[in-house]
Amino acid sequence: MTEAGFSVTVPATTANLGPGFDHLGLALSLTMTIEVTTAPKWEVKYKDKEYAEIPTDETNLIIQTIKKVVAMYEQVVAPQKLVVSSDIPLGKGLGSSATAIAAGIEIAGELANLQLSSQDKLRIGSELEGHADNITAALLGGLTVSYFTEDEMEVLTFPAPPIGVVILVPPVALKTEASRGLLPEQLAHKEAIKGSAAGSVMTAAIAQADWVTAGRMMERDVFHEPYRKVGFPNFDDIRLACHEIGAYGMTISGAGPSLFIAVPPDTEKQVAASLNQLFPHYQAIALQPAETGAVITK
Template identity: 30%
Template sequence: MNMIEIKVPATSANIGPGFDCLGIALNLYNKFYIEEIENGLIIEGCDPSFANEDNLVFTSMKKCFEKIGYRYNGIRIIIKADIPVSRGLGSSAACILGGVVAANELGGDVLSKEEILELATKIEGHPDNITPALFGGMTVSITENNKVYYDNIDIAKGIKFYTLIPNFKLSTEEARKILPDTVSHKDAVFNVGRTALMLTAMINGNFDLMKVGVKDRLHQEYRGTLIEDFNYILDECNKLNTYGVFLSGAGPTIIVAVQQEDDNILKAVKKKLEGLNSVWDLKELNVDYKGVSIIK
């Protein structure tokens, strides 16, 4: 059987106040080259400690094979990963989706996109990264009674993003643990309003409203305590002519939204990061509107 290529975009969840429901696909990718072989398991292109049967791509493939009733012989997986691990850019969602989509292709393209979404979300535990990675663009998604409800958000043109990716990791589990069990009614109302404002600003192209719209009281201030210089970076970037600054997913990556045509802010942001203890890698990214792609 011929090798297939699965290309999955990076994603940023939450986008400030949209905790666990909003996500956006970005043009940074993981590629998975997968084929069925006579027997065994071969995994290349990743750390040797992940090149085994516990590999997330392979375990996701197996769950898909079980669902569609496909019996495979052996599997070969080649991974070319540009999405950094444990940085809040959806690397695990990319691996899960890559595995599910590849297995579905090998098994005869049995599942619809909605069924792929349901299965991948079940594996991941939440849909906020899976949905934009699958469909592209910006999405809102929730689960209710084990069903995923989602919709695409039509973003106006004129915005791009700088991702500030540090040279240290932050596990999602650790970032979850630090969150409080309950929040005040006042903070909940704060986030509802900001989420609504941020969404209308993105849809209508009123991007200047995002600086207020991306503010959050449910997760960022707690997770920020785990990220060195987090508050400094947010404050300094907000002083610039940006559309807004927010934590990407569980972090530690920070995202700065800017005007599409503005190339001057990059130098200013770099200058703000000079002299900090950690090294921050800046990438200019745009929205990926395609989502997962398959090349046979």
């Protein structure tokens, strides 16, 4: 077992990008950093007031992840104190749970000297998270495209795309569980074909750095947007405003509760300011894609 005394940094993420439902993820320029030191008992300390309601004992998601991962390899690790600094808004559709799981996997691997490969981490994280989009981007950085089933997993990575990002947070959050409950059990074959085509063209456009086309296809989702948009006041008005401002496209960030807006590089602050004025009941956050995924520093 490796002696403790290290830190791990993990980026925020957004997922889906519209029709890339449950398989596209993008790392963003917000981070969570966790300092790890040996302690008499397991403990988590959050430096940010926003996280005050998160459990700090062994029910904490990071600790639970560490224990699950080391147990998979029939290992046991000594208790640790985890001091967490984060600028990732909690429960705002920026992959905070995936960030915690990715951190837990990295910490477990370091403490128990598990020598986990990237594929090992991706599989474990996707199984714990239940889908692959946020967790792959959190672990690898950049843009990830994943195929994940019980028996198979394939992940392709792209560098962080040359765009700016605005996240628009609504006044009332819709919890992920409730958002998932809005989705239909079945989708007509004809509709699924449309969604698949939109996702394929969008991904190909991203690979070619054609964000005009990617942004247009981002708004052709049939898998979840039609059912979840009801949770966003002024959804159609915001989309129209984004077009007028010059954004590439707007869609729902993950399962919500935020909106993801792709904009030309170096315009994200200007777009965020404009949207703040037009829709003051929302909070606009200007970001960039992040190249780097989870990193351990000793």
